[in-house]
Amino acid sequence: MAQLNATEQRQRLNQALPQSERFSTRLERKDQLDVLQINLGRLCNMRCSHCHVAAGPDQGHTQMGGEVVEQCLEAMERLQPQVVDLTGGAPELHQSFRQLVLRARQLGCRVIDRCNLTVLLLPALADLADFLAEQSVEIVASLPGPEVLETDRQRGTGTWDASMQALRRLNALGYGHEGTGLQLNLMSNPDGETLQQLTPCDTARWRSVLAEHGVVFNDLIGLNNMPIARFLEDLDQQGRIGPYLKTLKAAYNPCSVMGLMCRNTLSVSSSGKLFDCDFNQMLELPLELELSSVRAEDLQGRGIMTANHCFGCTAGQGSSCGGATVTTATSSPSN
Secondary structure (H helix, E strand, C coil): CCCCCHHHHHHHHHHCCCHHHCCCCCCECCCCCCEEEEECCCECCCCCCCCCCCCECCCHHHCCCHHHHHHHHHHHHHHCCCEEEEECCCHHHCCCHHHHHHHHHHCCCEEEEEECCHHHHCHHHCCHHHHHHHCCCEEEEECCCCCHHHHHHHHCCCHHHHHHHHHHHHHHCCCCCCCCCCCEEEEECCCCCCCCCCCHHHHHHHHHHHHCCCCCCCEEEECCCCCCHHHHHHHHHHCCHHHHHHHHHHCECHHHHHHCHHHCEEEECCCCCEECCHHHHHCCCCCCCCCCCCCHHHHCCCECCCCHHHHHHHECCCCECCECCCCCCCCCCCC
16 A cells, blocks of 8 residues: 655545535634643554554654754753653654653653553563553553454454553553552544544443453543544545545534644654644644744644644544543534
C-alpha cells in the first residue's frame, strides 16, 4: 500500500466532501493551557493498522533530537502545564524519556505515558514498569478490544497475550487498583469505520472479561479511528474516505466541542514544531509559534486550525486523547 504524505492526506480529506459539507465550526482555545503533549518520535516496537502517526520499528530517524528535548524541558517550566503527556511511537524508547518524566514530576506536573504495553516486555526496558510506578506516572494503555481477535487483528498476532502479561505486571506494582494512586486507563478504538460509543455496560464487560485474565484497570476511554495515516490509506484503497467522513459528519455533536483536546493542549512534534493537537501534527498544520519562546498567553483565545479530519473528534460522544468529550452521542446536522 502506497504511503500518503501529509500534503496528499490533506488533499484526499479536502476532496472527499463538497465545499458546502466541509468542517466549518470555528474553534478557539481556552484561556488556560492544561496539557503539554510531547511526541518523542514515531519509533515503535509495533506496527498497528490503525496508527494515526504511522509508527514502526523503521522510524528511528524521526526521534526527537537533544536540542529539542532541552527546549521541551525549558517549556515545561515556562508554560507550567498541569499535565505533561508523552507520546510517540513508543515514547519509552527515546533515550530522554526518563529525563522528561523526572523533570515534569519535579515541577509538580502529572505525567501521562501513552503506552502500547508490549514495550514493557522488552529486555532492554526490564526496569521500566518499576520506574513508572516510582514516579506515579499515569499510564494510558492502548488495547483495541477485550478479546484476542480484535486486538491481534489491529496490532498483530500475539499482541493480546503480550498485553495481558504487561497488564498483570503493572497490576502487581499497584497500577489499576483503587487507593494506590497509580492510574491505569485503557484506550480502546473500534474496528474499522464503526464509531466509538462506550457505555457503562461496555466498561463492566471489559472488567469482567479482563478479570478472567487476572487484569484490573481504572478507567476505559475511547477514541474514534481518525482518517489519518494508515487508516486513511486503507480507506483510500477501498474508496471509502468520502463515506467515512459522511458517517462522521452525520454524527457531528455540537456538545463535543467544549471538551476537545485542541482547546487546552499544546502539541510538540519531534522536530520542535508546535500544533493545536497530535492530529494536526500528523497532517502538518503547524502554529506560527516557536517552542523556544512560546508562552501561555500566546495561546489564549487563539483560533484553532481545522479541516475535515476534525469530524473525527466531534462525532458521537466526541473523541480526544482523554476519551469521550461528552457522555451522550446526540448528533446535529449543523456544522
